Amino acid sequence: MAKRVVSVSLGSSRRDSVAEVELLGERVVLERRGTDGDLERAVALIRELDGQVDAIGLGGIDLYLVAGGRRYVIKDAKRLKEAARKTPVVDGSGLKHTLERRAVGELAPLIDWKNTKVLLPSAVDRFGLAEALWEAGAKVLYGDFIFALGLPIPLYRLSLLQKLAYLLLPVLTQLPFRLLYPTGEAQEKQVLDWRTRYYAWADLVAGDWHYIRRYMPEDMRGKTVLTNTTTEEDLAFLRARGVRRLITTTPRLKGRSFGTNVMEALLVALAGRELAEADYLRYIDLLGLKPQVLDLEEEA
Structure with a gap:
């Protein structure tokens, strides 16, 4: 059964x-x-x-x-x-912390992190990924203030994000979740405003798919997206914007990750x-879970 x-x-x-x-x-x-x-x-x-x-x-x-x-x-x-x-x-936080952190190292032969500008719209829900990108030497823009709170405050140092998070998260986590993150129909809507300019700066956009999609500009030519939870409809969305490559940290099953x-x-x-964390790492090895790379220009 x-x-x-x-x-x-x-x-x-x-x-x-x-x-x-x-x-x-x-x-x-x-x-x-x-x-x-x-x-x-x-x-x-x-x-x-x-x-x-x-x-x-x-x-x-x-x-x-x-x-x-x-x-x-x-x-x-x-x-x-x-x-x-x-x-x-x-x-999913236990797996994010292990699988996504490990994915950064496994992608090193494909991506020269030290010469890659990464936009991470939300780091506090993917702190393992945020730390791994920092440790790999990528130039990272942590966009929590910009995308979650609507404040034009780009953060480029993980230590500063950490200090601000210590101050603000005890309060923010008590708010209705819909104020921090798009839910329901809001996930389907695009918001093309001042925040989209940060995508132009980045070579690679990483993290939560709904944040990434919500603010994504029309022109994403040559860029890479590192995320998961993508459907065939999402692939069409990315191709229409010229995204060069999609990397998912979870495997694609029946047309979606x-x-x-x-x-x-x-x-x-x-x-x-x-x-526990050691269990997740053991299962990741047992199942051979690795980042899946889709060249969207070839697949088009």
């Missing part, structure tokens, strides 16, 4: 999908169910799935934001996690328990 993993997402239900995979001798059904930004609907769905599935992923929301060694719990996400009493609920929350829930379902 197949194991079942469901990602309950605050994102649009238009992106829902189902895929069945066989890994390490087990069949697993991966399902993504969007609730169109409705937090109460997401809580109800998690309660309904509790005890009926092997693991639940939280999509379109993070349980934690991280800066340095400190973790801050997002109030709305805590409600979602606590809606399940029996089934493990994960948000699933989010880290789905993949993390998949590993938890296979293990039958919640996992």
Whole structure:
């Protein structure tokens, strides 16, 4: 009998999908169910799935934001996690911290990080990636103030981002999540304003797909996007803007790359328990998870 993993997402239900995979001798059904930004609907769905599935992923929301060694719990996400009493609920942060950090090193033969300008629209939800890019010597623009708070304050030093995060995250994590991140229909809308100019500066744009897509300008010729959770429709969107290359940190299954929350829930379902960092690294090796590179100019 197949194991079942469901990602309950605050994102649009238009992106829902189902895929069945066989890994390490087990069949697993991966399902993504969007609730169109409705937090109460997401809580109800998690309660309904509790005890009926092997693991639940939280999509379109993070349980934690991280800066340095400190973790801050997002109030709305805590409600979602606590809606399940029996089934493990994960948000992808454990896998992001390991898989995305490792991806930077594995991409070194392809990307000369020391001569690459990287725009990371949101670093506090991908601090492992943010640290790895810094350690690799990339020139990184950490865009948290610009894209999450709408303030024209570009940060180029990880240490400064960390200090500001220590001050602000205890307050920001208590706000309704929709004020910090696009949910539901807002994920489908593009915002072409002063923020798009930071894309022109960058050679590579990395991180959360919805932030990247939301502010992406019409002209992205020659640039690389490093993300995940992309569908065939997203590939068409990137090609139309001239993006040269798409790199996803999670594998493509049935025409899309699933989010880290789905993949993390998949590993938890296979293990039958919640996992520590060493466990994630072991599974990444066992499954041979590596960044997948799509040359969009060749594929066009």
